[in-house]
Amino acid sequence: MDLILVNLIDGLVTGLLLFMLSAGLTLIFSMMGVLNFAHASFYMLGAYFAYQISIALGFWMGLLIAPLIVGVLGAGVERYGLRRVHQYGHVPELIFTFGLALLIEELVQFIWGKNQMPYDVPDILNFTAFAISGNSIPAYKIFMIFISVGIFIGLLYVLTKTRVGMIIQAALSYPRTVEALGHNVPLIFMGVFGVGTALAGVAGVIAGPVLGTFPGMAFVLGSIVFVTIVIGGLGSLWGALVASLLIGWITTFAKSYNIEMENVLNAIGIATPENLDDNIFRDFWSLTSPQIADILPYILMVLILIFRPAGLFGKRTS
Amino acid sequence: MKNITKLGAVSALSLIIGASAAFAENIKVAFIDPLSGPFASTGTNGLHQFEFAADYMVNANGGLLDGQQMEVIGFDNKISPKESLIQLQVAIDQGVRFIVQGNSSGVANALTEAIDKHNRRNPDSRVLFLNYAAVDPALTNDKCNFWHFRFDANADIKMDALTDVMAADENLKKVYIIGQDYSFGKAVAAAAVDMLGAKRPDVEIVGNELHPIGKVKDFTPYSRKIVASGADAVITGNWGADMLGIGKSIIENGFEGPIYTYYAAGSGITAAFGESGKGRIRLVSQGDINPIGSDEARELYKAFKAKYPDGNIDQSRIFNTIGMLSEAITQAGTADDVVAIASKLEGMEYDSMWGGKLFMRPQDHQIIQNMNVGVHTDENVEFDYDNSGFGVVTESTVEMASMDAPTTCEMKRP
Numbered sequence: 115m116d117l118i119l120v121n122l123i124d125g126l127v128t129g130l131l132l133f134m135l136s137a138g139l140t141l142i143f144s145m146m147g148v149l150n151f152a153h154a155s156f157y158m159l160g161a162y163f164a165y166q167i168s169i170a171l172g173f174w175m176g177l178l179i180a181p182l183i184v185g186v187l188g189a190g191v192e193r194y195g196l197r198r199v200h201q202y203g204h205v206p207e208l209i210f211t212f213g214l215a216l217l218i219e220e221l222v223q224f225i226w227g228k229n230q231m232p233y234d235v236p237d238i239l240n241f242t243a244f245a246i247s248g249n250s251i252p253a254y255k256i257f258m259i260f261i262s263v264g265i266f267i268g269l270l271y272v273l274t275k276t277r278v279g280m281i282i283q284a285a286l287s288y289p290r291t292v293e294a295l296g297h298n299v300p301l302i303f304m305g306v307f308g309v310g311t312a313l314a315g316v317a318g319v320i321a322g323p324v325l326g327t328f329p330g331m332a333f334v335l336g337s338i339v340f341v342t343i344v345i346g347g348l349g350s351l352w353g354a355l356v357a358s359l360l361i362g363w364i365t366t367f368a369k370s371y372n373i374e375m376e377n378v379l380n381a382i383g384i385a386t387p388e389n390l391d392d393n394i395f396r397d398f399w400s401l402t403s404p405q406i407a408d409i410l411p412y413i414l415m416v417l418i419l420i421f422r423p424a425g426l427f428g429k430r431t432s
Numbered sequence: 433m434k435n436i437t438k439l440g441a442v443s444a445l446s447l448i449i450g451a452s453a454a455f456a457e458n459i460k461v462a463f464i465d466p467l468s469g470p471f472a473s474t475g476t477n478g479l480h481q482f483e484f485a486a487d488y489m490v491n492a493n494g495g496l497l498d499g500q501q502m503e504v505i506g507f508d509n510k511i512s513p514k515e516s517l518i519q520l521q522v523a524i525d526q527g528v529r530f531i532v533q534g535n536s537s538g539v540a541n542a543l544t545e546a547i548d549k550h551n552r553r554n555p556d557s558r559v560l561f562l563n564y565a566a567v568d569p570a571l572t573n574d575k576c577n578f579w580h581f582r583f584d585a586n587a588d589i590k591m592d593a594l595t596d597v598m599a600a601d602e603n604l605k606k607v608y609i610i611g612q613d614y615s616f617g618k619a620v621a622a623a624a625v626d627m628l629g630a631k632r633p634d635v636e637i638v639g640n641e642l643h644p645i646g647k648v649k650d651f652t653p654y655s656r657k658i659v660a661s662g663a664d665a666v667i668t669g670n671w672g673a674d675m676l677g678i679g680k681s682i683i684e685n686g687f688e689g690p691i692y693t694y695y696a697a698g699s700g701i702t703a704a705f706g707e708s709g710k711g712r713i714r715l716v717s718q719g720d721i722n723p724i725g726s727d728e729a730r731e732l733y734k735a736f737k738a739k740y741p742d743g744n745i746d747q748s749r750i751f752n753t754i755g756m757l758s759e760a761i762t763q764a765g766t767a768d769d770v771v772a773i774a775s776k777l778e779g780m781e782y783d784s785m786w787g788g789k790l791f792m793r794p795q796d797h798q799i800i801q802n803m804n805v806g807v808h809t810d811e812n813v814e815f816d817y818d819n820s821g822f823g824v825v826t827e828s829t830v831e832m833a834s835m836d837a838p839t840t841c842e843m844k845r846p
Contacts, residue, residue: 117660124652227742228473230676230700232820242686249659250686324684325649326676328700330470334649369653372641404654405613408647 129362130262138310144349160318188311347428462523534565620669651681698746703818719748725787
């Protein structure tokens with residue numbers, strides 16, 4: 115039972131990491147209507163840049179500089195790539211970002227090779243913060259939690275309490291009116307894209323040492339980020355947070371406990387068929403929760419799409 | 433202007449034809465393994481070792497037969513059995529006679545079946561399957577065929593050597609087994625349960641679990657279970673990113689016992705473990721790296737490092753594969769008649785530069801060799817991995833491991 119608390123913390127870390135990725139993606143989507151397939155690639159770039167910088171200047175400079183570089187790169191992509199493609203409609207935009215994702219992966223392999231990079235947790239954070247009945251919680255995980263929560267609060271403050279945030283929100287729904295009032299809407303778009311990709315960069319910087327810095331890291335996380343923003347509701351920051359935490363906890367708990375399908379079915383009143391070995395549903399009956407943990411978010415997404423197509427916190431738009 | 437274009441086109445065309453004519457004499461070896469995706473680093477490092485082995489051991493010494501060069505061509509199978517069969521067909525169409533593959537027994541099972549079928553139907557373009565790392569025991573038992581040769585010890589042989597070491601550990605009471613969810617992971621788990629049960633019936637197996645291969649982002653929940661189970665030792669057959677993921681995660685989350693593995697070295701894994709895995713990660717493999725098997729091997733390793741400063745020779749069996757293949761080709765006097773070459777490979781005895789003798793058992797085409805259990809450390813390391821200062825030092829050796837192990841193979845020879 116002590117494990118519950120440990121799993122809550124582990125799930126929180128996973129969820130918050132996911133949130134930093136999906137926050138940027140959902141912001142970009144709500145603003146520009148662009149589903150950025152290359153978003154996870156910026157996450158990967160963040161990790162690689164931070165690794166490179168950490169060799170010369172140490173981890174902390176990496177944490178500071180790498181997201182800035184990623185953000186500037188992202189803004190550049192919007193200014194010189196997406197904006198030009200935008201006039202041809204949404205499909206070319208999708209194809210553009212998709213191509214960009216492939217390009218970034220190839221570039222990373224070209225520059226750093228295919229091996230995993232020895233990008234490690236900094237020594238100052240490389241200790242056990244505390245232990246719950248033998249399960250140690252690394253200090254780095256606590257650090258990850260603080261960074262992500264800090265970013266969430268910062269984002270929320272900027273978006274709801276500041277003038278910039280108000281203009282961004284206005285540009286979201288009525289770009290023409292905002293433009294007529296004398297605001298530079300393309301600049302706002304570029305800024306949002308830059309900040310969104312920089313957030314992905316931060317996620318990469320702090321996830322690189324724990325989840326591994328290798329060319330496949332964008333691919334591994336790419337699809338789950340989309341699932342998160344669909345569950346949370348496209349364009350909703352709160353939705354992204356809730357969905358990320360939900361996914362983090364669901365997958366963590368499903369993997370930590372060997373819940374067997376047989377027990378679940380028996381509990382809801384379906385008796386185990388005799389001669390299970392001959393039964394056509396044998397594989398279904400013998401499923402355990404760790405086996406299906408990674409597809410649970412997808413099942414959740416399908417359910418959400420059926421019962422609440424706008425997502426948990428989404429406002430339905432035509 | 434038009435004429436110049438034509439001239440250019442014609443000369444370019446003739447160059448291509450000339451070039452392909454020159455290549456026609458080459459002995460082609462198709463390397464079908466993942467060169468992209470999560471296991472790209474394992475595959476790419478394997479390809480480099482094969483290319484280097486062919487150049488250094490064959491081509492630099494004047495080639496084979498009447499000076500034929502050996503050429504290794506990489507095919508990316510994305511670790512998918514379906515994709516591998518497509519690449520196999522492409523390779524055969526290019527006139528390849530020798531297929532090498534190793535990463536994933538799932539792929540190897542598909543390939544060996546397809547090659548058996550192909551060879552029966554197309555006697556003119558038969559190919560040999562030289563398996564350098566896929567260790568599912570079935571490949572040299574129920575699913576064996578004349579065209580398949582395995583240059584790596586199978587999962588049972590490796591587990592036999594590992595459990596010998598484990599059985600000697602008096603303090604061992606509880607063991608946790610975790611692996612990738614496919615034929616190989618299941619074979620490792622089954623072998624571990626059997627052999628530990630026979631050698632140390634008092635040891636309790638507190639966990640036996642499979643996870644999806646190449647899909648787990650974060651191994652933390654798995655390591656929590658391992659720590660909570662109170663295990664003294666962990667056995668895993670994981671490789672590539674999955675090995676690194678599980679290893680780092682269980683160490684970070686407070687596991688303190690030894691980790692017994694098959695593949696926890698090279699391809700960035702050694703560097704990533706570094707100090708945290710010192711003296712705790714043990715792995716079973718063939719070939720002596722630290723201390724090195726021979727001066728010849730030392731020369732070769734240095735030449736390899738000169739060409740690939742970031743590379744490792746973490747699969748010395750690749751050099752055995754190329755060495756034994758060249759010897760069989762030389763003995764058979766042909767590079768096209770694969771039946772003759774296979775007949776020479778059967779029962780071949782070969783002195784490996786990595787130490788010890790190799791014997792290709794004729795009844796099942798399983799190589800028999802010395803098995804080493806080594807430890808991840810930075811002491812007495814002449815050749816480190818990943819330029820990290822850490823390497824694998826041999827601790828114990830089983831000579832000609834499992835020489836008399838039974839096989840269910842019923843070899844049908846053409």
